[in-house]
Amino acid sequence: MNVYLRNNIKIIGKGSHTVVLSHGFGCSQTMWRYIAPALAKHFTVILYDLVGSGESSLAMYDYQKYDTLDGYASDLLEIIDEVSDGPVIFVGHSVSASIGLLASIARPDLFLYQIMVSPSPCFINHDDYVGGFSASDIEQLCETLDSNYLGWSSSMAPVMMGAPERPELTEELTNSFCRTDPKIAQHFARVTFFADNRAALPQCFTDTLILQCSADFIAPSSVGEYMLATMPKAELVLLNDDGHCPHMSTPDACLKAMFNYLNKATPPIGLRNVC
Amino acid sequence: MFVNTDTLFTNAPCGLVVCETKGTITQANDTFCKWLGYSQTELIRQCSIQSLFTIGSRFYHHTHWAPLLQLQGSVSEVLIELSHRQGHTVPMLVNAIRHKTDTMSYDYLAFFIAADRKSYEQELVKARNSVEKSLSNLRQTQEQLKENQTFLSVAIRSARMGIWTHERATNQIQVSQELLQLTGLTSSEDVKYPDQFIQLLHPKDASEFEQTIQRAISHHTEFEVEFRLKHTSGKWLSMEGRGHAIYDENGTCITVFGVFIDISERKKAEKALASANQQLAATDRKKDEFLATLGHELRNPLAPIRNVLEIMHRHIEQHSELKWYHDILDRHVSQVTHIVDDLLEVTRISQGRLELRKCAVDVNETAKTAIESTRLFIEESQHTLQVSLPEQPVILEADPTRMTQILVNLLTNAAKYTPPGGTITLSIFEDTDSAIIRVTDTGIGIPQEKLSTIFNMFSQLTPALERAQGGLGIGLALVHGLVEMHQGSIKAKSEGIDLGSEFEVRLPVTQTQPTDKPSEQIPTPDSDLIPKKILIIDDNVDAAESLGFLLEFDGHTIECANCGLDGLKVAEDFRPEVVLSDIGLPDINGYEVAKRLRERDWAASIYLVAITGWGQKKDKLLAQEAGFDQHFTKPVDFSELKAVLREIE
Structure with missing residues (x-):
């Protein structure tokens, strides 16, 4: 199957460099809508949905292939090969940061820079490593996910009263969240939250920017510190945000940190309009 | 009556909470506080709403709820677990809207206890999982079944078989896809009713087919029937049908079940084999006829030669020089006569035309006659003949002439295939119900691989030119044929080349005494x-x-x-x-x-x-x-x- 259809690839803007945006667990490419337009002013921006999420082809969800993040990493490499002529700037949120990590090790030639938004190589605590959670916490999360995916729950729909802030987004967003097959979501949750990619960190020689929120419940500061210490070419920028989705809650701060990093980068990135 | 809205807020039948977008609780009603075991002062401005969630729910809040609330301004019916002050969890349904003032944004949250719903949901999840598991088991079983069916179908197809059933209640025929393919039919509708199916049978086989099945039904037995089935191309397929009927508890036949096998190829092969056999038999018969004719053609000229020899014999007295000519001719004519006689006898046996004139025969007497007639030949070859005969007569119900022939042939054979100066042994003895005649020699022996064919006609060991002694290889074939005609058996043994041979004949003995042999007619002098x-x-x-x-x-x-x-x-x-x-x-x-x-x-x-x-x-x-x-x-x-x-x- 054509990767465009498989991963619901959307391309916006045009620039000499290409930025690939990859969403996190439970989301879809719509989560990038606060920062994608700004990036599109300078870059060719590629948006896509992970297989099993958003508007991707659910039929292509192969439980064996996507039983580890490597399945998603190989999809990413196919997308870059298909869509971009040269190496890309890869921006991955949460689990996608780990997918980018694995892909950049497999094919470093395809990665110019890597920006990890709220990454965590491993959510579960191991000895000295503080991922933030115990295995039973993760089990509980999976259970909550399961409850809220039951058929009668329209949990994601807006309440009847009160006007939504951006009504134009509502329907589309709800669709992209709810469309996810509960079984796939459950499987993806387990693959995401039980993953341990710490061993991959020292093998990544792509220049990497880690954007971490100051009080992220999901990826605590200990995780950012660990990554900075382990990755050979990483930089860490702490954003003043207590969420896990700074590209949504503080998109401007997020963009600023990204452009700052890219501006001083070698090799240089020709930005037309630095903010 | 109007209720004060403050009272309504405070005692509403749901937990009401106002918090900042970051989660800090600014207001919480009594219902909410009571449900979680906290006082207002412990919650307001003291903690964030997320901190009251269980870890899993907090996670969920981060990944789903918060982004959605920000994007669409509201979420509804989210099932969240909160932690009671005492430590236990309280499942609640939450509706939330984000309310904006000029300066600040607040989230209004309404909580409903969902303990029952939660447990129902859990039950439901469990039920769903178990259904999914059974479904997946079912699917797996179905897949296996399908796979097995595919294998079976392949097997049935390649064996050129098909399944046929006759439902008696609906009087309908069902045929498997394989049977349709065999007959070239495209739809099972074409043979839905017995009448339609009978139309496909060869008219000469139809009633036999129906009767066979009817018999099997009434006798509760398996049926097996051969019939011809019409292929849509008009060709007839030879089929074999096997099956049985299935009955209800009253013994009434419900269904007749049959497997039909296309045996056209087998039939063709059988026919070819039969015709090959026939040809072979015809050729064999012709060979026998030819040999018989050859024998007669050879024997006819022998008669005048024999007559002339007889005439010569009568002249010997007057012309003594004739004796030498006569004796040479006589010896050789005797030899040719012997060969021709053997040949004729063998063909008579194979054509079933040899008749035995049986009477009680003492093998000892036969042996003496045989020794007498072969003595000269054995002595000429400088062999030593050792004879061991029983003291008591050994009586057989046999043709005396043929018995002599058997012994003569065995002794001649031994003498022939033993280099000059050998030893030939003839021993006869009785063993329970059998007379055993054993002839051994110290001759050229028989190779192992020839032992089984040595009694076939013309089974000479080596081409005649290489042998000192001639012969057509008829002698042993004749002995074998004669022994069998006497319900006996013969076995050849040899340790190998140049290690001698042994022939052992076994014949059934009888208890009767030999009839007195009619005394030799004493020829009356010619003068009479x-x-x-x-x-x-x-x-x-x-x-x-x-x-x-x-x-x-x-x-x-x-x-x-x-x-x-x-x-x-x-x-x-x-x-x-x-x-x-x-x-x-x-x-x-x-x-x-x-x-x-x-x-x-x-x-x-x-x-x-x-x-x-x-x-x-x-x-x-x-x-x-x-x-x-x-x-x-x-x-x-x-x-x-x-x-x-x-x-x-």
Whole structure:
């Protein structure tokens, strides 16, 4: 199957460099809508949905292939090969940061820079490593996910009263969240939250920017510190945000940190309009 | 009555909370505080709403709820677990909207206890999981079943089989896809009813098919039936059907189940095999006929030679130099006669034309005769013959001539295949119900691989040119045939080349005493002979004339004729007392000659002797019917003939 259809690839803007945006667990490419337009002013921006999420082809969800993040990493490499002529700037949120990590090790030639938004190589605590959670916490999360995916729950729909802030987004967003097959979501949750990619960190020689929120419940500061210490070419920028989705809650701060990093980068990135 | 809205907020039947977008609680009603076991002062401005969630729910809040609330301004019916002050969890449903003032944004949250719903949901999740599991098991089973069906179908197809069922209640036929394919039909609708199916059967097989199945139904047995089934191309398929009926508890037949197998190829092969067998049998028969004819053709010229030898013999007294010629010719003619006789005997056995004249025979006596007739040959080869015979007679129900033939052949064979100066042993003994005749030699032996074929006709070990001793390889075949005709068995043993051979014949013994052998007829001196007028009719001029000469020696008056009509003419003038007539004559046959002669007054009581090549009962009967008094088989044994002539009044 054509990767465009498989991963619901959307391309916006045009620039000499290409930025690939990859969403996190439970989301879809719509989560990038606060920062994608700004990036599109300078870059060719590629948006896509992970297989099993958003508007991707659910039929292509192969439980064996996507039983580890490597399945998603190989999809990413196919997308870059298909869509971009040269190496890309890869921006991955949460689990996608780990997918980018694995892909950049497999094919470093395809990665110019890597920006990890709220990454965590491993959510579960191991000895000295503080991922933030115990295995039973993760089990509980999976259970909550399961409850809220039951058929009668329209949990994601807006309440009847009160006007939504951006009504134009509502329907589309709800669709992209709810469309996810509960079984796939459950499987993806387990693959995401039980993953341990710490061993991959020292093998990544792509220049990497880690954007971490100051009080992220999901990826605590200990995780950012660990990554900075382990990755050979990483930089860490702490954003003043207590969420896990700074590209949504503080998109401007997020963009600023990204452009700052890219501006001083070698090799240089020709930005037309630095903010 | 109006209720104060503050009171309503405070005591509402749901937990109401206002918090900042980051989660800090700014207001919480009593219901909410009570449900979680906190006081207002402990919550307001003291903690964030997320901190009251369980870890899993907090996670969920981060990944789903918070982004959605930000994007769409509201979420509803989210199931969240909160932690009670005491530590236990309280599941609640939450609705949330984000409310914006000019300066700040607040989230209004409404909580509803969902303990029951939660447990129902859990039940539901469990039920769903279990259903999914059963479904997946079912799917797996179905897949396995499908796979097995595919395998089965492949097997059925490649075995050219098909399934056929007849539902008796609906009177409908069902055929499997494989059977449709076999018959070339496209739809099972074409053979839905028995009548339609019967139409496909060959008209000659239809009633047998129906009857066989009906029989199986009424006897509760398996059926097996062969029939021809029409392929849509018009070709007939040979089929074999096997199956059985299935009955309800009352014993009424519900369904007839059958597997039909296309046996066309098998039938074709069987037919080809049968025709090959037939051809082979025909060829074999022709070979036997040829050998029989060959034997006769060889034997016919031997008769005049033998006659001439006899004539020579009578001249030896006057011309002693003839003895040497006579003896050489006599030896060699005897040898040829022996071979030709064997050949004729073997073909007679294989054609089933050899008749045994059985009587009680003492094997000891047979052995003595055989030794006597082979002694000369064995001595010429400088062999030593060791004989061991039992003291008591060993009695068999057998044909004495054939028994002698068996022994003579075995002894000759041993002498022949043993280099000069060897030892031949003949031992006869009785073993429970069998007489055992064992002939061993110190000769050239038999290779292992030839032991099983040594009794086949013409199974010479090596081509004749390489051997000092000749032979057609008939002797052992004849022995084997004769032994079998006597319900016996023969075995050959040999340790290998040059290690000698052993032949062992086993024959069933009987308890009866031997009948007294008719004493040898003492030939009356020739002087007693009354000369007769004898007419010889034979198209073999040499045979007729030489026999004539011989008879003239005895004082008879002879006339010869070489065809039937000529014979009749000569007879009319000659008025013979005895007529010796060949049967196969160029014009009218010997039977006709006899008939016509008997019609004449003068010939009504003359003595007619038929001479035939085939000494069958049938030939003798025919001869008798035609009016012959006596019957001889070629070549005529002169002494027997003389004996007969002597008898005639």
